[in-house]
Amino acid sequence: MPHYRQDRPINDAMDHKSKIEGYPTGKGASMSQLPKGIRWIGYVLFGGIGLMLLVSLISSFL
Numbered sequence: 001m002p003h004y005r006q007d008r009p010i011n012d013a014m015d016h017k018s019k020i021e022g023y024p025t026g027k028g029a030s031m032s033q034l035p036k037g038i039r040w041i042g043y044v045l046f047g048g049i050g051l052m053l054l055v056s057l058i059s060s061f062l
Contacts, residue, residue: 031039 031042034042
């Protein structure tokens with residue numbers, strides 16, 4: 001029984017669909033590959049959420 005690779009499409013229709021719809025290839029996205037503006041937005045959003053959680057935890061005990 002032949003062993004098929006997971007990243008190769010079964011036929012041309014599946015290959016076309018994955019290219020058009022943007023099917024993930026299995027390679028994870030890293031923050032260093034994103035544009036600088038999107039990275040900064042991510043840092044500010046996650047940093048702000050973390051800071052709000054920290055402030056709310058501290059203020060709930062005071």
